[in-house]
Amino acid sequence: LKLTTVEEMEAATARLLETGAKVGADAWQLRVKNQTPHCKFGEQGVCCRICAMGPCRITPKAPRGICGCDVHGIVGRNYLKFTAGGAATHSDHGREICHTLYAAQPDGAYKVKDPEKLIRIAKEWGVETEGKDIYDLAHEMAETALMEYGKPFGVQRWLKRAPEHTQKLWHDAEIEPRAIDREVATSLHMTHMGCSSKPEALVRQSLRAGLADGWGGSMCGTEFSDVLFGTPKPIDTEANLGVMNADNVNIVVHGHDPSLSEMVCEYADDPEMIAYAKSMGAKGITVSGVCCTSNEVAMRRGIPMAGNFLQQENVVLTGACEAIVVDVQCIFPALGPLSKCFHTKFITTSPIAQMPDSDYIRFDVGTAAEKAKQIVKIACENFKNRKPDLVYIPDMKQKATVGYSLEALVKTLDGVTNSQVDVTGTTKPLIECITSGVIRGAVAMVGCNNPKIRPDYAHIELMKKLIANDIVVVASGCSAQAAAKAGLMDKAAKDLCGAGLKRVCELADIPPVLHMGSCVDISRMMVLVAELAKDSGLNISQLPVVGCAPEWMSEKAVSIGNYVVATGIDTFLGVDPYVAGSSEMGQWLTEGVRDWVEAAYTVETDIEKLVDKMIDRIEEKRTALGI
Ligand code: SF4
Ligand code: FE2
Incomplete structure (x- = not known):
């Protein structure tokens, strides 16, 4: 297995940005420069504007x-x-x-x-x-x-x-x-x-x-x-921009709600629509995805993942995207003006996420089929507007096996136990692996990308080190997509594991980084740890399991962090949640909450230190259990 490196992904992005420069497109890389340095008050969380006597900002004076x-x-x-x-x-x-x-x-x-x-x-x-x-x-x-x-x-x-x-x-x-x-x-x-x-x-x-x-x-x-x-089951797919196909009509679904993406996939697969695409000069229709709605359809249909959060503009920069169809959350308003530099149709569909420079085709449950068909048709008709000299799709993709819902995971891991009948259908085989030390523990890798951290680098490097140390990774959201793009969800990635985890991957026929879904699917991880605790007779906080969001950026991620910690799982963040300005808040989040929920946050912006701290925490928990 040859992993795709972050350097290679960055080189592909640089090439796409050249296309962008040709057509006068803006890009997040440029906007970050304009916004740097960030407002120090905002960064530390010490600015208040919740009443009109302010805004007030706290300084020593x-x-x-x-x-x-x-x-x-x-x-x-x-x-x-x-x-x-x-x-x-x-x-x-x-x-x-x-x-x-x-x-x-x-x-x-x-x-x-x-x-x-x-x-x-x-x-x-x-x-x-x-x-x-x-x-x-x-x-x-x-x-x-x-x-x-x-x-x-x-x-x-x-x-x-x-x-x-x-x-x-x-x-x-x-x-x-x-x-x-x-x-x-x-x-x-x-x-x-x-x-x-x-x-x-x-x-x-x-x-x-x-x-x-x-x-x-x-x-x-x-x-x-x-x-x-449908409840996800293991399914093969591919990830990274190379999943887009220059000969086909490319429809990219982006956002979070599978109600839209499922319907778009359904109609893009309709022989009538494929014939229509052909009548427009394309060879077929390729649907690929960005962000969590991509995870949803990848897990259930094997629809390939074009990329994660900070790659959303790249999809348009390929010049080969006929339509980027979005529902809610994590959608850059930048896609509006960017799509105008190309032939791409930027189609918004939700009253909750309306943006300038988009075609708004309101999607609702009653008219879903009709609207999905309309969207697929628009994309097909747009194929002829493509500017061939702007088309460049980086030849970069990796195989991935995804779809590890809790149900699928339990079923898959039945294969690694000495198959006593009474443990099948439970998490006991996984517990056996952990208590015997074949697997040292588990890390839930979640969250977004954030330009403050070299995109995907933290996700990928942390995962590589964890699996090399026999720590199994369950991943969701953009973190899962980073893993898939790199090749860490290819079953062949077992060769990057320590001997114990490698053996488990072989026996269960799984990759060492398991795709558990979208960000809302972190709820699956909560049920997983609940089951592990019940099946082992331990408290959740005693399990050698931690959570990590090294590149997080959204409000949703903080909400997630809070429930992961509150569930009893120590959580490691690579970006500070705007609390650096208050020693008391820092104290509450990193220590105080432990008295209530037996877990707390660690914020560590040095990625090397972050991964070592996680491994140490897992080993501490093992020592406390005497395993
Ligand atoms: Fe916030 Fe200032 Fe209003 Fe107090 S007076 S609520 S600190 S803006
Ligand atoms: Fe998400």
Whole structure:
């Protein structure tokens, strides 16, 4: 196996930027220069503009805002607001999925593809399934899930999936999330002028809002996406810009909600549409993806991944993108003006993500089929507008096996145990591997790219070192795509592992970096650790497992970090979440929360040190267990 190096990816980007320069295109690389150095107050989180007496910024000479708020209150409020933004975003995505499920019909565009999973969740929730039509059940479950967003009493249903011990910690710390929307609203209430300015209270609510995401809205998103579109199973695909095909109509799906991308894939595969593409002079249609919606369709359909977050402009810069079709989240507004430099149609589809210089084709559940067909047609018709002298697709791609949902992972790992019947269908084979030391532990690698970190470099280098040290990696989001682009999701990457992990990869026929899905699918990782804890009789915090987001950038990532920590998993960040300005906030996040949830953050911007700290933490946990 020859990995694709970050240097090679950068060289390809440089070549694409030359095309960009020819047509007068802007690019994030240039905008970063214009924005550097960043505002120091913003960087440290010490600027407050939540009331119109301000903005106030804290300096040694001006230690308090006009209202008297100190730096810790300001940083703390900013942190909670940031979390609330992320929790709202993931959870609203989950809500959209519930609405899609509510609209599913046996003869409609959206169907129930995994009825077994639906029944399993219904039983878990105590909903009667006997003798019920599966679509009636789907609608009832969708409505029940939607109620989780606004129910006046009680806490999230999904919390019951956690080990008793974890549930008790949440209860005692008063961070069990109530209605999802309530936790977001409460966060915004708390951060309003004249409410909370005590770091402890702000951090507590940050964890609760995070949990409303991970053990609420995101879990709805993941679980009901599986019900609608199928629970992922291992499937082969490819990753990096070379998956685009110069002879074909290239449609790139970008964003997060599979309701759109699934439909686009469905129609791009329709013989009628392929014939239409041919009539326009193309040889066929290639759909590829960027960001999480790409992960969704890669996991379920093997649709190739063109790239991750900071490659979204590259897709257009190939000159071979007929349409970039987006739904919500992580979409650069830059795509509007950039697409105007090429023939590319930039198609926005969601009322939630509307952007200048785009063609807005509003997508909704009722008209999904019709709109998806329209979008595919527009792309086909745009093929003839391509400017051949601008076309350059870097010849760069890697094979990847993706689709390791928890269900798939458990099934796959049954192969590595001495196949005693009683352990199949559980995480016990994985526990055996960990306790015996064949695998030292696991790292959940998640999150975005961020120009503050050399893009993809941290993801790839950390993963290489982890697997070489017999630490298995589960990855999601743009981190997973970085791994796939490099070649780390090729089963042949087993050769980069230590002897123990290599053996497991061979026995189970898996790559050492396992693709668990999109960012909302970090909820899958939460259920995985919950199962590991239950099956091993340990607390989650005792497991030699840590989380890591080395290149994160979005509010969603902070929300995720909060629920991963709150679940009992030490979390390592490569970028500071704008809290450097407050020693008290730093203290709460890196130490204080441990008293409540048995885990905390580590922020380390030196990537070498970051990976060593993770390995040390895993070994410490092993030592504490005497394994
Ligand atoms: Fe300034 Fe206080 Fe208003 Fe913030 S809330 S802008 S610190 S006066
Ligand atoms: Fe994502």
